[in-house]
Amino acid sequence: MTAEVLRLESVRKSFGSVTALRGASLSLREGEVVALLGDNGAGKSTLIKAVSGVHPIDGGAIYVRGEKASIRSARDAIDLGIETIHQDTSLAPDLSIARNLFLGREPVKLPFLGVFAPIDFPALRGAASALLKRVGISKKLDADAAVNTLSGGERQSIAISRAMQFAAKVIILDEPTNNLGVEETHGVLRFVKEVRDARHTVLFITHNIHHVFQVADRIVVMRRGEIVAERAVADTNLLEVEALIMGVDVSTLAEQAKVH
Amino acid sequence: MRGDRWRGLVATPQVASLIILAVVLVGFSLANPNFLSPLNISNMMAFLPELGIMALAMTLLLTAGEFDLSVGAVFALGPVIVMLLAQTAGVDIGLALLVGLAVCIAIGAINGIIVTKIGISSFLVTLSMLLIARGAALYITQGFPLKSWDQPGIFVTLLAGSFELGPFRLYVSLFWFVGLTLLAAYILNWSKLGNWISAIGSNRSAAVARGVPADAVKIGLFIATSVLAGLAGMISAFRISAASPVAGTGYELEVIAMVVVGGTALTGGYGTILGTVVGAVMLRVIRNGIVLIGVPGLAFNIFVGAIILVMLIMHAMIQKRSARR
Numbered sequence: 160m161t162a163e164v165l166r167l168e169s170v171r172k173s174f175g176s177v178t179a180l181r182g183a184s185l186s187l188r189e190g191e192v193v194a195l196l197g198d199n200g201a202g203k204s205t206l207i208k209a210v211s212g213v214h215p216i217d218g219g220a221i222y223v224r225g226e227k228a229s230i231r232s233a234r235d236a237i238d239l240g241i242e243t244i245h246q247d248t249s250l251a252p253d254l255s256i257a258r259n260l261f262l263g264r265e266p267v268k269l270p271f272l273g274v275f276a277p278i279d280f281p282a283l284r285g286a287a288s289a290l291l292k293r294v295g296i297s298k299k300l301d302a303d304a305a306v307n308t309l310s311g312g313e314r315q316s317i318a319i320s321r322a323m324q325f326a327a328k329v330i331i332l333d334e335p336t337n338n339l340g341v342e343e344t345h346g347v348l349r350f351v352k353e354v355r356d357a358r359h360t361v362l363f364i365t366h367n368i369h370h371v372f373q374v375a376d377r378i379v380v381m382r383r384g385e386i387v388a389e390r391a392v393a394d395t396n397l398l399e400v401e402a403l404i405m406g407v408d409v410s411t412l413a414e415q416a417k418v419h
Numbered sequence: 420m421r422g423d424r425w426r427g428l429v430a431t432p433q434v435a436s437l438i439i440l441a442v443v444l445v446g447f448s449l450a451n452p453n454f455l456s457p458l459n460i461s462n463m464m465a466f467l468p469e470l471g472i473m474a475l476a477m478t479l480l481l482t483a484g485e486f487d488l489s490v491g492a493v494f495a496l497g498p499v500i501v502m503l504l505a506q507t508a509g510v511d512i513g514l515a516l517l518v519g520l521a522v523c524i525a526i527g528a529i530n531g532i533i534v535t536k537i538g539i540s541s542f543l544v545t546l547s548m549l550l551i552a553r554g555a556a557l558y559i560t561q562g563f564p565l566k567s568w569d570q571p572g573i574f575v576t577l578l579a580g581s582f583e584l585g586p587f588r589l590y591v592s593l594f595w596f597v598g599l600t601l602l603a604a605y606i607l608n609w610s611k612l613g614n615w616i617s618a619i620g621s622n623r624s625a626a627v628a629r630g631v632p633a634d635a636v637k638i639g640l641f642i643a644t645s646v647l648a649g650l651a652g653m654i655s656a657f658r659i660s661a662a663s664p665v666a667g668t669g670y671e672l673e674v675i676a677m678v679v680v681g682g683t684a685l686t687g688g689y690g691t692i693l694g695t696v697v698g699a700v701m702l703r704v705i706r707n708g709i710v711l712i713g714v715p716g717l718a719f720n721i722f723v724g725a726i727i728l729v730m731l732i733m734h735a736m737i738q739k740r741s742a743r744r
Contacts, residue, residue: 211628233627233630250625251622251688254688258617259618263629263631277610278614
């Protein structure tokens with residue numbers, strides 16, 4: 160059994176009178192890909208946002224590598240080694256790949272100048288090129304090219320490699336294959352496997368159950384703000400997962416399938 | 420290969436603006452030889468820094484995705500406060516200048532805090548601030564220009580001193596403009612802060628997710644914009660030795676025009692200081708040159724507006740060709 164990197168215990172979150180998370184508990188281990196599934200409004204986004212510091216939790220606890228963590232901001236989460244990649248919102252399109260890769264953590268000369276310190280461009284470009292090479296992004300990309308010249312799949316790969324670069328323990332992917340073509344989707348899924356092979360933990364949120372069976376080790380299903388089921392991918396099937404998401408019996412679903 | 424590189428260079432907004440500026444300069448000087456006379460150049464150089472300084476700060480603010488309509492009013496309110504304190508309350512001029520700049524800081528901070536913390540668009544917030552600042556300037560002066568300022572001194576020299584250079588009469592404000600241009604270009608292109616400014620304007624939530632303090636950066640830029648607007652107003656007031664509550668009327672749009680003509684994106688994410696300098700020179704040159712080639716005074720704005728439109732269409736076409744969105 161590998162080490163636990165992230166644990167959520169009875170995490171609660173409300174927005175006014177709406178309860179989005181009513182005691183969600185979850186445990187992630189090193190080097191596994193966990194798919195988080197659930198219908199719209201099940202609380203998947205809120206759960207991710209709680210872990211990534213966008214919405215601080217109201218109750219319950221989050222443990223990172225066994226230690227209780229207080230995540231009140233995006234910075235807190237990043238400092239704890241939790242990187243979140245939101246669909247299409249993780250990069251600044253007008254900036255170059257190199258500038259995006261190091262956004263918020265630019266290598267600088269004369270660091271005593273604080274935010275006015277000059278960026279160390281040779282270091283920035285060197286590290287960016289090395290990173291692009293290491294993650295093996297197939298097409299040759301120029302580190303100085305603006306992100307808005309890239310395709311959707313290339314952008315996702317850049318965002319994921321950025322998370323890997325900073326040795327994130329947990330990489331959360333929020334709908335990483337949305338709006339991508341078939342080939343690009345496979346590129347991103349292949350990339351997720353590489354990320355796992357590099358011993359990072361991946362929490363993968365998606366609507367596409369087929370993708371789950373291609374890359375995930377474990378499936379976690381949410382319904383009405385709670386985690387209602389967990390399955391190893393090897394021990395389940397498409398029909399059962401769909402039934403779990405919808406909260407019905409597998410047999411009911413099978414009956415329906417026969418009727419149609 | 421070589422041709423490609425040249426085309427790539429021309430296709431950046433600031434270089435395209437620079438080429439048009441060169442064409443405009445040649446055109447005006449052919450049309451009227453007086454355009455390049457030392458007197459006319461001196462006049463243009465005296466006026467350029469005052470709008471140019473405001474345009475520098477506005478460039479950074481626009482790059483971060485916000486803008487400020489109150490700069491023209493702050494341009495009037497700043498020096499009005501300074502001269503009122505010095506003339507009627509007998510306050511030392513150095514202290515009066517500090518108070519004036521402190522008021523500008525406060526105005527910028529209020530703009531920034533309301534925009535970022537309450538989430539009202541900068542258009543509406545700074546439009547209201549325009550009315551408040553202009554109204555304050557009018558009220559405390561009772562609508563009349565102040566008495567002319569006739570005492571020389573170190574501060575007056577620092578802000579509006581002048582000297583002869585060959586046939587040209589130049590003002591100290593030109594050094595302010597050059598110095599602030601270098602500082603703004605450094606910040607935007609080479610500093611960590613500049614990377615944050617562009618990222619905030621390009622995709623605010625991405626920047627925030629990377630731990631960039633977007634609100635603090637924006638508030639800082641609103642303060643810088645107000646302070647530079649006040650400074651420009653003081654330079655202008657001491658150059659003409661008088662502060663007027665109606666000074667700088669309409670400057671907010673002139674300044675924004677300078678910035679976008681230079682190639683900075685009105686929607687944020689991309690800014691160019693070189694472009695803004697070119698834009699500032701271009702608008703001054705056009706306003707000056709149009710008069711010299713004999714366009715009737717009342718038809719003047721038709722030309723200025725048309726030239727701005729042509730520039731913007733050009734930038735839009737360049738952008739469409741180079742970016743996949």
